[in-house]
Amino acid sequence: MSLFKNIIGRGVFNGSTTTTTGSVVVTQIRNATKKVSGSKTNKNDSAGRRLGPKAHEGHFVKPGQIIMRQRGTKIHPGENVSIGIDHTIYAVEPGYVRFYYDPFHPLRKYVGVSLKEELKLPTPHFSPRVRRFGYVEISGEKAEQEEAHMSRSEFLAQPQIEAAKALEEAKNLETIGKYQQALSKTFGINQDLELLADRYLSISQFLQNGESLEEAKTQATFNFVYDTKLAVKRGELTEEAGESLKNQYISLVTDLDLKVEVDAQGNLCKYTSPEERSKLQKQTLDTLQKDFNKVLSKDDRSAITNLIETPGIFTKSEQTTLKTRYLPEILSVYVPGSVIPDIDPETADKNIVVQKIFDEASRSTKVVGRPINVFASKAT
Numbered sequence: 001m002s003l004f005k006n007i008i009g010r011g012v013f014n015g016s017t018t019t020t021t022g023s024v025v026v027t028q029i030r031n032a033t034k035k036v037s038g039s040k041t042n043k044n045d046s047a048g049r050r051l052g053p054k055a056h057e058g059h060f061v062k063p064g065q066i067i068m069r070q071r072g073t074k075i076h077p078g079e080n081v082s083i084g085i086d087h088t089i090y091a092v093e094p095g096y097v098r099f100y101y102d103p104f105h106p107l108r109k110y111v112g113v114s115l116k117e118e119l120k121l122p123t124p125h126f127s128p129r130v131r132r133f134g135y136v137e138i139s140g141e142k143a144e145q146e147e148a149h150m151s152r153s154e155f156l157a158q159p160q161i162e163a164a165k166a167l168e169e170a171k172n173l174e175t176i177g178k179y180q181q182a183l184s185k186t187f188g189i190n191q192d193l194e195l196l197a198d199r200y201l202s203i204s205q206f207l208q209n210g211e212s213l214e215e216a217k218t219q220a221t222f223n224f225v226y227d228t229k230l231a232v233k234r235g236e237l238t239e240e241a242g243e244s245l246k247n248q249y250i251s252l253v254t255d256l257d258l259k260v261e262v263d264a265q266g267n268l269c270k271y272t273s274p275e276e277r278s279k280l281q282k283q284t285l286d287t288l289q290k291d292f293n294k295v296l297s298k299d300d301r302s303a304i305t306n307l308i309e310t311p312g313i314f315t316k317s318e319q320t321t322l323k324t325r326y327l328p329e330i331l332s333v334y335v336p337g338s339v340i341p342d343i344d345p346e347t348a349d350k351n352i353v354v355q356k357i358f359d360e361a362s363r364s365t366k367v368v369g370r371p372i373n374v375f376a377s378k379a380t
Helices: 002-010 140-148 152-185 193-208 213-233 239-256 274-291 298-308 316-326
Strands: 018-021 024-027 066-069 081-083 089-091 095-102 105-114 260-262 268-270 352-359 364-371
Touching: 066 105, 081 105, 152 193, 152 268, 193 213, 193 239, 193 260, 213 239, 213 260, 274 298, 298 316
Parallel strands: none
Antiparallel strands: 018 024, 066 089, 081 089, 095 105, 260 268, 352 364
C-alpha cells in the first residue's frame, strides 16, 4: 500500500493524463463540477409585427388611416395615399380602398383611394383626376384666426413684404400720374383719365411679363369686364348699371386703342398698325446689319440701343434678342476689325488686349490683339 502511495505521489496528473511509473499505469479523469441548464433569455420569442392589409378592397377610410403595413414595397402607393419611412401606406383623402395594377408598371401592384364609391383606379392617363371639395365654410372668430395664421418664416418676413408692397404701390401711383399727364397733354384726352391710366398700367405689366401687345389689351379688357360682373354679383351694381358700364368701357377702349398704345418700356406712344410695324421692323434690321457690323464705340452702342427701343416696333422679348445679338459683352472674332493678327505682346498698345484664339484654318492657337472697344465694359 505504501508502495502504491509513493507511485501516486511521484505521478503528475493534468486533466485526463496518463503517467507510467514502473509497472503501474494510473489514469485520471476529470468530471464536470457545474450543473448545466438552458438559458432563461432564449426561452421567449418576440411578438409578431402584425403586417399585412389593414383595410381591404372597397373599405371606406379616413385621412391618416393605415391601409397597409409591410416590409419593403410589396404594394406600391397609388392615388390619394402616401407612404412612410417603414413602408406603411396610409390614406391622405377620405374614400374607398382600391387595389389595382398600373398599365405603365404592369408588374407592380398598387393601392389607392377612390374619392367616390363608383370610381375605379387607375384613372385613365389623359383624364383629369377627381378632386375633393369637401370644405366647410367657417365664420366669426375662427375664420379671423385662420385668416391671420402664418408660419414663423412668414411672420419674420412681414416687414420686408410690407416695404416691398409700399414701394410697388408708390411706383404704380407714379406711373398712373405719368399716364394721365401724357393722355391729357400729348393726346388731348381729358375724360375718364383715371380709368384709362389704370388700363394702360395693366397693359404695361402684362408686357413686362412677356405677353404681346394684343394679348395684353385683350387681358386688360377681360379683367375689367370680369370685375364688373363680380361687382354685380356682390350687389354693388345693378345688372343694368353693370351692362351699361361694360359697353361704355369696350366702346371707349376700342376707339382709343387705334390712337394710343404702350411700348415695351412702358411709355405711351402713338398707335402703329401691324403693316407699318412690319415695315419698320424690316428697316431697323437692315440698318443694324448694314451700319453696325463693325467694332462698336460707346456712341455706336447708344445708337443701337435707341434704335432697338424705338416705340411701337419690337416687343420686350424681341428687344432682348436683338440686344443679345448686336450688343454682346464681347464682339465676335468674325466682325471686321475685331482681331489684329501677328501682334507682339511685349510692344502692344494699351488700347489693345492680347488674347489667344483658336485658328480653325491651321487648327492651332494664335496670339492676337483685340481693340478695347470689342469689350462692352471697356468701350470708349
